[in-house]
Amino acid sequence: MDPNGMKPLPLPSQTRDASFATLGGDNMMHNKHTTHRNDCQLLLLNSVQSSFDRTTVENQTNIPQHNQRGPRRKQPALPPSKLSPMAARAHMNILKKIGKQPLVEKQAEGSVFVPEISNVPSDYKPGKGAERLMQYMLRQRNRPEDNNIQFWRNLVAEFFAPGATKRWCISLYKNVEQIDTIFKVEWQCNMCNQKPCYGFEMSEELLPRLHKRKYDTGLVDEHLQIDTPNEYKGACGQIFLHYPKAAEESQYEQTRTVRNGQLRIVFSPDLKIRSWEFCAEDHDEYVHRNFIVPQVSQLGAAMENYRLSTQESSSATPEERQKHTDLLISSANQMVEALGVPFISQIGVDKRYFRSLQ
Ligand SMILES: [Zn+2]
The missing domain is CATH 1.20.5 (Single alpha-helices involved in coiled-coils or other helix-helix interfaces)
Structure with missing residues (x-):
């Protein structure tokens, strides 16, 4: 039980799985729950990123930039010298593999790229994750007028993997503790790194009903405003998609709200969403x-x-x-x-x- 008396939530499947890595930030090392897994382990190695950054940028899907606002934080990259011994060894192995000399204290500017180190066969092409996200948003917007539950069940079955989770962190909100009936949850946000965080976790089983409820309670339309993503493929075939600047816009009959933050999505190799995380910083309200x-x-x-x-x-x-x-x-x-x-x-x-x- 946490101090607020809420029952801790179980660790989501995503954090129990391997190949989890945080883009930027102090916890860009692999998650502690993944350290025992060797098959899918990913390490974020800043010193090799310089040799890949250019490739990453070139390969990114061009998503229209609608929103120039975004997170106000600059997340520091972790220098190689601060990697754990195991991570440092893996780091050196990868450098040898790609024929690069270690770069000392190269500070990241922008995207962080995780090199593909496995031989898992895949037809992955850069931009596939972003393309899949667009398909999901488009399908959602083409919902039937009667907002029937079967539509949402089909949509979730098509785009979400079994056991997937959708998280919404609001730990960065000013005066978050004063928000009525908000409570802490026992997971760590992979963007603001808060643990426990203030927010919500929705399992894939609940998503159809929540989606329906959202539109039944006055939502007219929903948009995602996103900047250029960082996208890469993990060793087990998962696709990681991170938008450092993202905004969720909800249109109601009389108002429009825009929630600003970061978005991070992990797809399974068959392009189903395994985890969807939105870390919101604040929101704006507009009255028509x-x-x-x-x-x-x-x-x-x-x-x-x-x-x-x-x-x-x-x-x-x-x-x-x-x-x-x-x-x-x-x-x-x-x-x-x-x-x-x-x-x-x-x-x-x-x-x-x-x-x-x-
Ligand atoms: Zn967060």
């Missing part, structure tokens, strides 16, 4: 102009009537002046209510969907 235009017009008219009724030349009776004063106050209150957008939760989703996540 049409939604507040009536309140603005009403407030403007009430102000003008009040002004005229209080002029010295006005022939308004005290009762009429009181009536205009009351109308002005009432209009101002309606404006406050409209801008308050009370149905959006503190983390930028509909409150009813937020309760489902909990």
Whole structure:
């Protein structure tokens, strides 16, 4: 039990599996749960990245850049000198394999590339993961009008591997501890590295119902705004996709919310999502102009009537002046209510969907 009394969640299958590596950050070493696995072990070796960075950039899929905002942190790369002895040995072996001399303290700038060190046969081509993600988003947007559960079951079966998890970390939110009914979960976020973190974990079995619920509770459309990804293939054939800048945009009838953060997806060799992680930093809320235009017009008219009724030349009776004063106050209150957008939760989703996540 954690200090908040929540039952710790079991380690997700993704972290129990090998080939897990974090892109950048202090935990870019292999996860401790993977150290006993030799078959699929991946090591993030910064000093060899320089020989691959160019290849990575050239091979990346060109995804349109919609969002120039993103994480405000710069994640440091781990120099080879700070690798564990085992990692350092593996590091040297790889350097020998590719005929490179070790580079000392080469600091990463941008993407980190994990060299392919296995002989696992694959028809992988760079960009396959990003392409698959686009297919998933497109299919999701083409949902039927009746939002039936079977559509979501089919979608999840097609794009998610059995036992897959979807995580949403909000540990980087300001004043996260003051968010109502949010609690800590016993996993480590692979982007902000917090453990335990504040957030949610959804298993693949729950996804169809949650997707349906999301649209049943007022969501009109959802978009993913993404920057250029870092993509690479792991030794066991998994495809790792990391977007250092990503934003999830939810459109509701009266508002639009944009959650800013990082996105990290791991695909199985057959291109099914095994893990989907979004680490959100904050969100913006936008109120549709049409939604507040009536309140603005009403407030403007009430102000003008009040002004005229209080002029010295006005022939308004005290009762009429009181009536205009009351109308002005009432209009101002309606404006406050409209801008308050009370149905959006503190983390930028509909409150009813937020309760489902909990
Ligand atoms: Zn996080």
